[in-house]
Amino acid sequence: xxRTKAIxxxxxxxxxxxxxxxxxxxxxxxxxxxxxxxxxxxxxxxKENLDVLRxxxxxxRTNGNLLEGTVMLLLVSPLLALAGFYDPPFRIKAEExxxxxxxxxxxxxxxxxxxxxxxxxxxxxxxESKKTTLSVWSAVPQALAYLMxxxxxxxxxxxxxxxxDDILFIKVVQEDTPKYNLSRxxxxxxxxxxxxIVLQILKNFxxxxxxxx
Numbered sequence: 001x002x003r004t005k006a007i008x009x010x011x012x013x014x015x016x017x018x019x020x021x022x023x024x025x026x027x028x029x030x031x032x033x034x035x036x037x038x039x040x041x042x043x044x045x046x047k048e049n050l051d052v053l054r055x056x057x058x059x060x061r062t063n064g065n066l067l068e069g070t071v072m073l074l075l076v077s078p079l080l081a082l083a084g085f086y087d088p089p090f091r092i093k094a095e096e097x098x099x100x101x102x103x104x105x106x107x108x109x110x111x112x113x114x115x116x117x118x119x120x121x122x123x124x125x126x127x128e129s130k131k132t133t134l135s136v137w138s139a140v141p142q143a144l145a146y147l148m149x150x151x152x153x154x155x156x157x158x159x160x161x162x163x164x165d166d167i168l169f170i171k172v173v174q175e176d177t178p179k180y181n182l183s184r185x186x187x188x189x190x191x192x193x194x195x196x197i198v199l200q201i202l203k204n205f206x207x208x209x210x211x212x213x
Contacts, residue, residue, distance in 0.1 A: 010145075011141045011142050011144075011145045012141060012142075013141055014140065014141050014144075016141055017141045017144040017145055020145075021144070021145070021148050021178050022177060022178055023144060023178045023179070023180055024177055024178070024179050024180075025179070025180055025181060025182075026179045026180070026181050027181060028181070031171070031173075031179070031181050032169075032171040032181040032182075032183065034158070034171065034201070034204055034205065034208060035169045035171075035183040035201050035204075036183070038204070039197070039200040039201065039203075039204050040200055040203050040204060040207065041200075042196055042199060042200060046082060046199065047192075047196060049078075049082055050082070050192065050195045050196060050199060051192055053074075053075070053078050053079070053082075053195070054188055054192055054195050056074060057074045057075055057164065057188070057189070058189065060074060061132065061164065061165070061189065065132045065133045066132045066164055070164075071132065071162065071163065071164040074164070075162065075164050075188075076162065079198065079199060079202060080092070080117065080202075082199055082202075083199060083202035083203050083206055084203065084206055085117045085202070085206060089210065090117055090206070091117070092117060132163050132164045132165055133163075134163055135163070135166075136161055136162060136163045136165075136166040136167070136168050136185060137168075139161035139162075139163070140161055140168065140170065140182070143159045143161050143170055144159075144170065144172065144180060146159070147159050147170065147172040147180075148172070148174070148178065150172070150174070153174035153175070154174075154175070156171055156172065156173045157171075157172050158170065158171055158172075158205050159171075159172070160202070164189075165187065165188075165189045166185050166186065166187055166189075167185070167186040167187075167188065167194075167198050168182060168183060168184075168185050168186070169182070169183035169201060170182055170183075183201070186198050
């Protein structure tokens with residue numbers, strides 16, 4: 001009999017994700033060079049917009065911890081807009097349902113992605129925002145599970161997890177053996193330059209995906 005579990009309950013650690021999906025972490029900069037090489041330049045206007053975004057976030061953050069919805073409103077949504085993901089050819093879907101069949105069809109994992117950015121049928125970005133009281137690392141195992149639901153397993157898929165204070169990028173390539181690696185952690189709360197690099201990475205992901213198609 002097929003069992004159904006929530007992704008948030010079934011996948012809580014990297015070990016869970018690696019055991020259930022056969023993930024292998026590839027700690028090679030060449031495997032995931034998209035976050036650190038050949039990044040596009042930002043205009044002065046883009047930097048000014050990021051400075052405003054950062055000041056606004058810090059203003060609210062200094063008054064206490066922020067819930068997930070507030071992080072989405074203050075940080076994630078403006079970043080997606082600046083990266084061009086609200087404009088053609090990209091489309092946004094919020095709270096997208098995901099079903100994953102594992103263990104020889106004996107178990108189905110279900111969950112909802114906070115924000116899914118689509119370019120045709122290619123999943124560009126999965127965003128798992130967390131409350132600022134939680135470590136950004138706590139979102140990585142579930143993000144890996146969501147990325148496995150990519151309907152185009154022959155193409156790489158990218159993810160971003162954030163709790164607002166920290167931002168981390170993920171790359172997954174399925175092929176025969178699912179592989180993944182992580183970027184370094186960016187901390188826009190501590191430096192404006194950190195947020196500049198985050199936008200450069202997002203814009204680079206968007207450029208790579210449109211080139212593929």
